[in-house]
Amino acid sequence: MEIILSNLKIQVNEKIYVKDPETSALGKKIIEQSILLIDAIGFDNFTFKKLGKEIGSNESSIYRYFENKHKLLVYLSSWYWSWMEYKLVFTTTNISDKKEKLNKAITIVTEKITDDISTEHINEAILNKIIIAEFTKTLHTKEVDHENKEGFFLIYKRVINRIVSIVKEVNPEYPFAKSLVSTIVEGSLHQHFLTDHLKTITDCNETVTTTQFYLNLAENVLR
Amino acid sequence: MEIILSNLKIQVNEKIYVKDPETSALGKKIIEQSILLIDAIGFDNFTFKKLGKEIGSNESSIYRYFENKHKLLVYLSSWYWSWMEYKLVFTTTNISDKKEKLNKAITIVTEKITDDISTEHINEAILNKIIIAEFTKTLHTKEVDHENKEGFFLIYKRVINRIVSIVKEVNPEYPFAKSLVSTIVEGSLHQHFLTDHLKTITDCNETVTTTQFYLNLAENVLR
DNA sequence: CTAAATTGAAAGTAATACTATTATATTTGC
DNA sequence: GCAAATATAATAGTATTACTTTCAATTTAG
Structure with missing residues (x-):
């Protein structure tokens, strides 16, 4: 899996960024370090100024990649769900x-990512922590309907x-x-948040x- | 129910506010109008300055009741869960x-509040909308562990x-x-958020x- | 090697999130 | 009924945030 992933270019909706961060060294640095900084200080305390300091770059340069920190979080989330x-x-x-197929699917989406099968600049274990702590904030805004229309949440919904298709195979009724x-x-x-x-x-x-809780839940509900 | 509720003083942890808003006309106005304003413009765009304008009061007066808007949201949430x-x-x-007891409990916590059985200054239907849209933000902060220790989320957990006790009566295994x-x-x-x-x-x-979805879920899981 | 694109530095604006001070109004306690 | 205490309002001020703009320096691409 690791080998294949390292060659994989994850696709993210173009409207989320101003300039694709995958196309430059600075862009990749923004992604890499924003993950670490958001994890360290939390999304609410995270600013482009602080990130700029961290990567030895100017605030204004970061704005050339992302309109604001909300869009950056949407980008990270899209990348994660992709x-x-x-x-x-x-x-x-x-x-x-x-049934085995469904169980594997549920395991994939519910387990905590603890090992770091790193794509060069993205630490998936830490990104998973951010998703647990902050993903909900990408949806809970006044702009959700507009951003949904723009396709910001397409990958998540997909x-x-x-998994819905697999569920329907197991129990069409x-x-x-x-x-x-x-x-x-x-x-x-x-549940991961509550555990923490x-x-x-x-x-x-x-x-x-x-994962055990949800495997058991699905088993009981669909039998 | 309405009659009893109108006499009920809902208890909220003292550490959440600077001054109890229930003890003055201005305090009640802050609660009443903050619910309407958060619903109208969203929590992220809500400020004490805007609220002050809305209630014909000064920003600084609101700060005598709540340290910041986060604490106000925690207050509204605590009130809601109480x-x-x-x-x-x-x-x-x-x-x-x-089983009937459990079904009634699940119905209470999962149904959308559409009728307004108003306590004088609190519109529960709109407060329910705020909880659906914003409650998650009270928990997802870097201060969650500290605030949890202070008892900010006690009522929610209670x-x-x-309901856990009722579940255990239905199926102790x-x-x-x-x-x-x-x-x-x-x-x-x-689910309410997704529906919207x-x-x-x-x-x-x-x-x-x-409610139907969760009644069915609990029935299947606990049988 | 030159033009175009990218990045960095600095400065500026408007809004936010407060705090402090003082004046005024209202309440209450005797 | 009045003085004292308390609550509220108005104003001003600070630091930070969330950007935008301009321009110079550097990199890269043809």
């Missing part, structure tokens, strides 16, 4: 047993709908396939994983 | 049938753990009661409700 889609497709194709999958994908981020911060309202921890 | 807890306890006490309930409570807000903004990844709408 990478997730790749893993999902790679893992589930040619699996004939439908990941969910790919179940009437809530979309809601089940969107609940699993969003909910697993939330509000342990009294989750059963998930190092030994009992979020 | 009100929810009240409805939950009121609806589920003295119901002997365990609501969840009350089920090993993921906490994760199931936290998934339902958080997930139902998310990303319809292609949810089955919930005006006819098939979020």
Whole structure:
């Protein structure tokens, strides 16, 4: 998987950036270091000025790649879900047993990424931490309908709908396939968050994983 | 229910505010109008200056009640979950049938509040809209662990753990009661959000409700 | 090797997120 | 009913944020 990934160019909607960060050294540095800085200080405290300082670049140069920090977060999220889609497709194709296919899919989207199978400049383990902590902020804005129309969340929705198809193969009668999958994908981020911060309202921890909870849930709901 | 609620003083952790807004006319105006203004322009665009203008008051007066807008949102959330807890306890006490009790509890926390059974200065239907759109932001900050220790999220956690107790009555063997309930409570807000903004990844709408989805889910998981 | 594109540095603007001070209004306690 | 205490309003001020603009220096591409 690693070998293939290192050759993979992850596609992100052009409207999200001003200039494609994959096309220059500075662009890649912006992506690489923004992931580290957002993880370190949190998205709310993150500014382009601070990032500029970190990468020895001027604030104004960063603005040539992204209009604002919200768009940068949308970019990182899109990249993440695109990478997730790749893993999902790679893992589930040619699996004939439908239940096994679904279980693999659920495992892929719910497990915490702890190993760093790094594409050169992107640390997926840390990016996963950012998604757990900050992804919800890409959606919860007054501009969500407009940005949705522009296709900012297309990859995210496609990941969910790919799993919906698998659910329908397992049980074509179940009437809530979309809601089940969107609940699993969003909910697993939330369960990881609770494991890290509000342990009294989750059963998930190092030994009992979020993935086990959702595998069990899907099994019970679709049988 | 309305009659009882109008006499009810909802308790909110003292550390959340500088001065209790329930103790003055200005305080109540701050709460009342902040709900309307956050709903209208979104939390990210909301400022104390704009709120001051709206209520014909000075910015500096609002700072005597709340340190910053984050704390105000935490206050509104606490109030909401306290009100929810009240409805939950009121609806589920003295119901002997365990499954019926659970179904009533799930209905209470997952249904969209469309009718306005107003406490004088708080419009619960609009507050529910704010919770759907903004609640996640109270948790997703770098200060979450500190604020959790201070008890900012106690009522929210208590609501969840009350429902966990009911789940355990229905099925004492089920090993993921906490994760199931936290998934339902958080997930139902998310499903409402999807119904409003990303319809292609949810089955919930005006006819098939979020509540139906989660009643079905719990039924299947706990049988 | 020259033109075009990219980046860096500096300065500027408007808004945000406060804090402090003082004046005025209102409440309450005796 | 009045003085004292408290609450609110108005104003001004600071530091930071979130950009935009301009121009010079550097890199790169044909």
